[in-house]
Amino acid sequence: MAEYFGVKVEDIFNTMQERFRPEGAQGVDASFGYDITGEGKWKLTVKDGQMNIEETEDLSDCVVVTITDGETFVGVNIGKVDGMSAFSSGKFKAEGDLGALGKTAKMFRKYAPAKKEMSIRDYLIDMFGTVVERFKPEAAKGMDIKFAFDLGGEYGGQWTVIIKDDTCQVIEKIEGKPTIKLEFMDAKDYVDFSLGKIDAQSLLAAGRAAVQGEINLALKWGEFFEKYLDPMASGEKEQELLVLKKTISVGQRFATGPVMGKFLNALKDKKILGTKCPECGRIMLPAREICSECRVRFSEWVEVGPKGQVRYMDYVYYASPDPLTGETRDTPYGMISVLLDGCKGNDTFAHIVRNDQIDRIEFGWNEMAGTRVRPVWNEKRTGSIFDIKYFEIDE
Amino acid sequence: MGKRVAICAVSQIKNDGDYWYLRFQNMLLPCLEAILEQTGVTFDLDKGIRDIITCSDDVYDARTISNNGVTDVVGAHLRGEEKMAQEAINGLGYAMASILSGHDDVVLFMGHCKETQTESRLMNTNLAFDPFYSRPLGLDFINANAFQAREYQDKSGLTDEHLAKIVVRSRENAKKNPYARENELVTVQDVMKSSMIADPIRELHLYPVTDWAFGMLLCCEERAYEFTDNPVWITGFGNCMDSYFLGDRDLTSNFSLKRAAQRAYEMAGIKDPKKDFDVVELMDSFAYQLPLWAEGVGIVDEGKGAEWIDGKGADDQNVNLSGGMLNGNPIILGGVARALECVLQLRGEAGKSQVKGAKRALAHGCYGAAGQHQAVVVLEK
Numbered sequence: 001m002a003e004y005f006g007v008k009v010e011d012i013f014n015t016m017q018e019r020f021r022p023e024g025a026q027g028v029d030a031s032f033g034y035d036i037t038g039e040g041k042w043k044l045t046v047k048d049g050q051m052n053i054e055e056t057e058d059l060s061d062c063v064v065v066t067i068t069d070g071e072t073f074v075g076v077n078i079g080k081v082d083g084m085s086a087f088s089s090g091k092f093k094a095e096g097d098l099g100a101l102g103k104t105a106k107m108f109r110k111y112a113p114a115k116k117e118m119s120i121r122d123y124l125i126d127m128f129g130t131v132v133e134r135f136k137p138e139a140a141k142g143m144d145i146k147f148a149f150d151l152g153g154e155y156g157g158q159w160t161v162i163i164k165d166d167t168c169q170v171i172e173k174i175e176g177k178p179t180i181k182l183e184f185m186d187a188k189d190y191v192d193f194s195l196g197k198i199d200a201q202s203l204l205a206a207g208r209a210a211v212q213g214e215i216n217l218a219l220k221w222g223e224f225f226e227k228y229l230d231p232m233a234s235g236e237k238e239q240e241l242l243v244l245k246k247t248i249s250v251g252q253r254f255a256t257g258p259v260m261g262k263f264l265n266a267l268k269d270k271k272i273l274g275t276k277c278p279e280c281g282r283i284m285l286p287a288r289e290i291c292s293e294c295r296v297r298f299s300e301w302v303e304v305g306p307k308g309q310v311r312y313m314d315y316v317y318y319a320s321p322d323p324l325t326g327e328t329r330d331t332p333y334g335m336i337s338v339l340l341d342g343c344k345g346n347d348t349f350a351h352i353v354r355n356d357q358i359d360r361i362e363f364g365w366n367e368m369a370g371t372r373v374r375p376v377w378n379e380k381r382t383g384s385i386f387d388i389k390y391f392e393i394d395e
Numbered sequence: 396m397g398k399r400v401a402i403c404a405v406s407q408i409k410n411d412g413d414y415w416y417l418r419f420q421n422m423l424l425p426c427l428e429a430i431l432e433q434t435g436v437t438f439d440l441d442k443g444i445r446d447i448i449t450c451s452d453d454v455y456d457a458r459t460i461s462n463n464g465v466t467d468v469v470g471a472h473l474r475g476e477e478k479m480a481q482e483a484i485n486g487l488g489y490a491m492a493s494i495l496s497g498h499d500d501v502v503l504f505m506g507h508c509k510e511t512q513t514e515s516r517l518m519n520t521n522l523a524f525d526p527f528y529s530r531p532l533g534l535d536f537i538n539a540n541a542f543q544a545r546e547y548q549d550k551s552g553l554t555d556e557h558l559a560k561i562v563v564r565s566r567e568n569a570k571k572n573p574y575a576r577e578n579e580l581v582t583v584q585d586v587m588k589s590s591m592i593a594d595p596i597r598e599l600h601l602y603p604v605t606d607w608a609f610g611m612l613l614c615c616e617e618r619a620y621e622f623t624d625n626p627v628w629i630t631g632f633g634n635c636m637d638s639y640f641l642g643d644r645d646l647t648s649n650f651s652l653k654r655a656a657q658r659a660y661e662m663a664g665i666k667d668p669k670k671d672f673d674v675v676e677l678m679d680s681f682a683y684q685l686p687l688w689a690e691g692v693g694i695v696d697e698g699k700g701a702e703w704i705d706g707k708g709a710d711d712q713n714v715n716l717s718g719g720m721l722n723g724n725p726i727i728l729g730g731v732a733r734a735l736e737c738v739l740q741l742r743g744e745a746g747k748s749q750v751k752g753a754k755r756a757l758a759h760g761c762y763g764a765a766g767q768h769q770a771v772v773v774l775e776k
């Protein structure tokens with residue numbers, strides 16, 4: 001299998017179980033298919049807060065099947081490819097219930113590429129291999145010191161760092177009489193100590209390390225040498241700063257004002273109220289203070305609908321997830337413009353239509369009537385536009 | 396200058412600390428109705444209003460191209476509409492250019508800002524800065540202005556007590572202004588004890604959160620008397636933009652304000668700004684700005700702002716008799732509010748603040764960190 005951005009397609013699938021978040025999968029009972037061109041097909045099944053992933057040719061019972069190439073799939077999963085762009089350009093396709101696909105994003109923690117490990121031996125070689133370049137001659141001027149390291153354990157060894165005549169040299173043995181000798185029972189402790197993961201006091205107190213010779217000089221090590229930097233610490237390659245990703249949010253308190261407020265409040269009572277212009281007679285929906293055409297304040301409240309006919313509808317295939325809440329809409333959905341009974345002309349009311357009826361909606365045009373629809377009210381109504389869940393065909 | 400542009404009418408709602416029960420559209424509508432009532436102007440396509448200029452702040456409205464959301468309450472439906480995306484006082488220059496060019500005779504100019512809609516003015520003004528460098532540092536219009544305030548203190552000898560006096564005076568003057576935000580009167584001690592928010596700026600040195608809207612009708616000279624018997628003329632206008640990055644600027648040189656004033660004075664034929672104005676309104680969103688901008692427009696000598704405060708210069712020169720922005724106007728409208736106050740003075744409609752026989756007035760506005768963009772308008776009776 002090919003690697004994309006250092007990651008194989010199967011790495012993404014093989015880590016799904018450990019990245020799975022049951023709290024993000026609540027109420028999900030479905031199978032999701034992945035058809036990765038040239039790589040294979042996988043089926044993810046989620047039920048009762050548990051998941052299973054299998055490589056299979058049969059994706060027939062999946063609610064949605066993602067079809068893409070390995071590079072795009074890996075790229076989107078590790079954040080190297082923008083999902084929306086890949087979707088728009090057709091590189092990333094989904095067949096079936098797109099809204100369901102959106103839910104999978106919440107089910108998994110983001111894939112983090114595994115770091116290539118350095119062994120204790122690798123560290124020791126790197127640490128002593130960089131001693132000479134980390135040496136600061138000006139700090140060790142005139143010094144004549146031999147630091148000996150006796151590191152035990154499976155990966156251990158012996159090294160001597162010799163400072164003399166403003167130069168530094170490392171040999172992989174202990175010879176002669178060192179000025180100072182550091183002993184670590186386990187070379188791993190020395191590595192951890194050098195990386196700042198464990199302090200010398202605890203090692204000494206636990207008898208896992210010992211110092212012989214001029215202890216004061218041991219403390220000078222930090223003056224003579226630049227600090228050892230963990231090559232793994234920086235981890236992934238530094239971000240190339242061409243873009244900076246931020247989510248902007250500032251809390252708002254939107255006043256409804258008395259007119260919009262009354263309109264929203266009436267929804268609680270399953271009533272749709274418009275305001276009527278005293279001059280042209282048009283009914284404004286949602287209710288507003290002034291007729292923009294006649295430039296006069298409304299004269300009366302009028303209850304309209306709740307049934308009406310569809311004038312326009314469009315199919316929306318994207319879910320527009322809210323970056324702060326992750327909330328999405330089920331896709332595709334039908335955004336409709338309804339001429340409620342009692343209204344005329346262009347004074348239509350926007351809402352959405354029942355998802356499974358999208359394909360049955362006919363537009364109205366001039367004298368031709370569109371599909372008759374009625375609102376489906378929410379049980380719990382709060383004075384929001386979603387007190388109406390959606391409109392459905394009135395049959 | 397050959398032809399002049401008239402301001403035929405102004406209208407406003409009272410500045411308020413929280414119009415929680417109104418949409419910003421509700422704030423604009425009475426301003427529109429008042430203009431129509433005062434002038435009898437219509438939206439007739441031959442003789443009436445065909446062009447509307449609005450001013451609003453998209454971030455404060457939390458709406459992209461926020462002018463699109465107020466068309467009905469500014470009468471802009473099926474008419475020309477343009478937005479001033481800068482301190483609203485510049486809308487006067489915009490309307491003036493439209494009329495002097497002959498593009499239109501009559502222009503309606505409306506603006507609103509509902510500061511209380513947002514949770515945090517600081518977060519909003521933080522968004523005025525670039526996202527890479529200044530924004531992460533937490534720069535906003537308070538702490539950025541504090542740089543300017545500190546430097547100006549060093550330059551002019553302005554003390555904490557001077558700043559307190561400016562606040563006390565602003566609140567006292569505002570008590571005479573029926574449209575001013577209702578604030579408690581304060582003493583010098585009250586101000587000096589108010590909490591320090593970005594040294595040397597104390598809480599009371601800073602204009603309070605305010606909601607407000609206004610309207611104005613502008614017209615060409617030939618037709619002005621169709622709409623009013625008492626026009627006020629725009630005889631000078633100038634504005635100037637300074638650097639975006641604070642580090643590029645000398646914060647107390649008033650460089651851009653001087654340029655803006657010079658431009659307006661040349662147009663209006665002002666020779667000595669110290670003597671030529673009967674009324675001056677400066678956009679003091681912070682207390683320290685009153686003497687700083689006074690120096691910038693040339694009614695006070697450079698570096699003498701503190702002495703001017705000691706010497707009652709602001710009273711002698713009729714500066715900010717309205718209470719100024721310091722008493723409370725929303726952001727983006729603090730400058731146009733100054734112009735509106737000048738119009739009332741020149742019309743003789745300033746009530747208890749009225750300067751008798753006022754003939755010529757200066758209105759100033761600015762926007763951006765430490766007054767990046769500056770504008771000056773000369774108005775005459």
